[in-house]
Amino acid sequence: MGTGKSVVGRRVADLLSYTFLDSDHEIEAGQGRSIPAIFKDSGEAAFREMERRFIESGHPDAGCVVSCGGGLVVQPGMLDLLRQKGIVICLYASPETVLKRTASNSNRPLLQGENPERRIRQLMESRENVYRNAGTLITTDMRPLADIVQHVKRVYTEGLRNWNPEWK
Secondary structure, X not given: OOOOHHHHHHHHHHHHOOEEEEHHHHHHHHHOOOHHHHHXXXXXXXXXXXXXXXXXXXXXXXXXXXXXXXXXOOOOOHHHHHHHHOOOEEEEOOHXXXXXXXXXXXXXXXXXXXXXXXXXXXXXXXXXXXXXXXXXXXXXXXXXXXXXXXXXXXXXXXXXXXXXXXXX
16 A cells, blocks of 8 residues: 555556556445445455455456555465466555555555554565565655656566466
């Protein structure tokens, strides 16, 4: 969260003339309630299952850029499924940057509590190995948006030439 996935994804999709989908927004629309409401009413496990269902069947197989929540890729089997669906690119930002970018957003149920910075660090630490092995890792700290977008587009285009949906 707070790495720029939605903003960057939207811009990359525009450059490629692809559809852009944000898994969180699609889940909210399908459920008719916000992510915080889903967490409160149904719990994180139910939300993670909704994410899984979205990736399995909630979007086109081609011509689409999908921004996924940070907890999606760490679910068992999801990285393999994502790799079968397309090129996986992980955006990264330092805990300080994530805190700065998310501080005014109350739509982050995992950061509600006394010490959001500590929670960000805990989440990042617990997910680090998966993120590092997810695909190309692109840092978004202190970089102009246009540079990040071009970097993602380049990685995607190069990856597409070598992509095999049978990778597991």
